[in-house]
Amino acid sequence: MLSPEDFVVITGGPGAGKTTLVERLAAAGHACSPEAGRGVIADQLATGGRGLPWADRALFAELMLGRDMRSYRQARRRRGPVIFDRGLPDIVGYLRLSGLPVPTHVDAAARRFRYRNRVLIAPFWPEIYRQDGARKQTPAEAERTYEHMIAAYTDYGYELVHLPRTTVDQRMRFVLDELAGGHISEKRRRS
Numbered sequence: 001m002l003s004p005e006d007f008v009v010i011t012g013g014p015g016a017g018k019t020t021l022v023e024r025l026a027a028a029g030h031a032c033s034p035e036a037g038r039g040v041i042a043d044q045l046a047t048g049g050r051g052l053p054w055a056d057r058a059l060f061a062e063l064m065l066g067r068d069m070r071s072y073r074q075a076r077r078r079r080g081p082v083i084f085d086r087g088l089p090d091i092v093g094y095l096r097l098s099g100l101p102v103p104t105h106v107d108a109a110a111r112r113f114r115y116r117n118r119v120l121i122a123p124f125w126p127e128i129y130r131q132d133g134a135r136k137q138t139p140a141e142a143e144r145t146y147e148h149m150i151a152a153y154t155d156y157g158y159e160l161v162h163l164p165r166t167t168v169d170q171r172m173r174f175v176l177d178e179l180a181g182g183h184i185s186e187k188r189r190r191s
Helices: 018-027 036-047 057-075 088-097 104-112 139-155 168-181 186-190
Strands: 007-012 031-033 082-085 118-122 159-162
Touching: 007 018, 007 139, 007 168, 018 031, 018 082, 018 168, 031 057, 036 057, 057 082, 057 088, 057 104, 088 104, 088 139, 118 139, 118 168, 139 159
Parallel strands: 007 082, 007 118, 031 082, 118 159
Antiparallel strands: none
16 A cells, blocks of 8 residues: 655646646656546536536535545555645635635645645746636635745744746756756756
8 A cells, every 4th residue: 555655736826837848748648647627627517517616616615625635545456656646735725815714624634744844836928828617716816825835834833845936848858857866956846
């Protein structure tokens, strides 16, 4: 059974290239866990549900929580490291961004279901930011989301390592270096 050190989170604001990176890593054969938010939005749109960030933010957060906890438990049965497109502290950041209280059970889940201490964060990148059917935030909201993710992960004791603003292939190498060594050299972290 895998340990939290085998769980690598890639987080950040919307439109910073996280999902593209995780999808590319999955296509290359790495175990990955997709973003809960996009799955919840797809399910809610398909069924006419209200658990959408533009309809009922608290319900949306609860639905993400259930999906993320299930993904975490499923990942424990996999082999090798698992790369997560967002983690449970993202829900805390989302609730804070939305001006909503963080329920005790959400805080407890973020404390109990741990990931590798070094979390990869994609910085806000206005040049690649695009809205779509699931991503309706303005660039300013995307940047605030990124800032709230920094605060949430820091509050839960994680060390943040910024992904470089570069090609998907170079970002993949960056992530694979992290997986191989469990750390990134100080020189590469600053670039």
